[in-house]
Amino acid sequence: MDSKISKADDILQKMLSEKRLKGVEDRRVGSEVFDSITLKTLYKLSNSGYIHRLNGAISTGKEANVFKGMDENDKFVAVKIYRVTTSDFKKMQIYIQGDPRFHVRTTNKRQLVNAWVNKEFRNLQRACEAGIKVPKPIVAKNNILVMEFIGDEEGNAALPLRQSDIQNPEEVINKIIYYMKLLYQEAGLVHGDLSSFNILIQDDEPVIIDISQGMTRDHPISEDLLNRDIDNIVKDSKKLGLKISAEDIKSKIIDLKS
Ligand SMILES: Nc1ncnc2c1ncn2[C@@H]1O[C@H](COP(=O)(O)OP(=O)(O)OP(=O)(O)O)[C@@H](O)[C@H]1O
Numbered sequence: 046m047d048s049k050i051s052k053a054d055d056i057l058q059k060m061l062s063e064k065r066l067k068g069v070e071d072r073r074v075g076s077e078v079f080d081s082i083t084l085k086t087l088y089k090l091s092n093s094g095y096i097h098r099l100n101g102a103i104s105t106g107k108e109a110n111v112f113k114g115m116d117e118n119d120k121f122v123a124v125k126i127y128r129v130t131t132s133d134f135k136k137m138q139i140y141i142q143g144d145p146r147f148h149v150r151t152t153n154k155r156q157l158v159n160a161w162v163n164k165e166f167r168n169l170q171r172a173c174e175a176g177i178k179v180p181k182p183i184v185a186k187n188n189i190l191v192m193e194f195i196g197d198e199e200g201n202a203a204l205p206l207r208q209s210d211i212q213n214p215e216e217v218i219n220k221i222i223y224y225m226k227l228l229y230q231e232a233g234l235v236h237g238d239l240s241s242f243n244i245l246i247q248d249d250e251p252v253i254i255d256i257s258q259g260m261t262r263d264h265p266i267s268e269d270l271l272n273r274d275i276d277n278i279v280k281d282s283k284k285l286g287l288k289i290s291a292e293d294i295k296s297k298i299i300d301l302k303s
Pocket residue numbers: 103104105106107108109110111123125180192193194195196202203204205242243254255256
């Protein structure tokens with residue numbers, strides 16, 4: 046047997062025998078097979094009380110899987126696990142290299158993914174401090190990020206704006222633009238992948254997610270990405286029956302006096 050797999054087996058057996066992490070039947074978490082380092086990281090997070098159990102997948106994306114979990118106090122948490130093998134390293138390198146907060150000169154995939162997760166954690170922290178509603182980051186370890194669960198009290202995850210049937214489109218769009226402004230002016234960041242996929246609706250309010258690629262305002266590509274984010278919001282507003290131009294949104298975001 047491959048030594049990596051047998052190591053993963055050992056870790057898993059330990060988890061199961063000590064009943065540390067419930068909801069993991071074999072090397073799989075949900076329908077996904079994770080490598081031994083990921084399992085070891087899950088084990089450590091469970092040992093420290095951050096994840097007591099995993100209660101199924103919320104989303105299986107290109108690069109990451111998001112699970113619903115529970116911490117040691119039975120509070121829901123969201124667990125985002127990046128897959129090292131399928132991550133887009135070119136993109137990660139471009140976004141990380143121009144960011145003065147990170148000095149990653151590595152071509153080592155695992156280290157790059159870990160830095161990426163750390164970047165998502167720090168961006169969430171900065172956004173929180175700026176007063177933007179995002180999932181509060183709880184802990185980042187290797188390729189795993191644990192954060193506040195966005196959903197209802199029964200544990201149903203909030204739906205993305207794209208799939209939500211919202212009653213108050215104008216309020217929601219205005220709030221999103223206000224958050225873009227706070228992100229830009231207070232946190233000094235541009236989201237870079239903002240769209241109705243990465244905005245969840247919880248109690249009729251928008252919550253911004255998936256901010257790993259978010260970069261500082263002084264990054265050479267930040268203006269292009271801000272324009273793209275704005276164009277996406279214009280399109281989403283249109284779908285909701287609202288008429289707002291890219292210029293209007295941009296002036297709200299970058300006008301320091303408003
Ligand atoms: N904190 C959270 N609480 C509840 N649901 C979440 C949370 N974070 C993410 N999700 C759910 O998981 C989905 C994917 O999350 P996210 O956008 O962060 O990953 P992703 O990077 O887009 O994944 P990929 O790009 O690989 O598809 C979201 O659309 C949302 O449905």
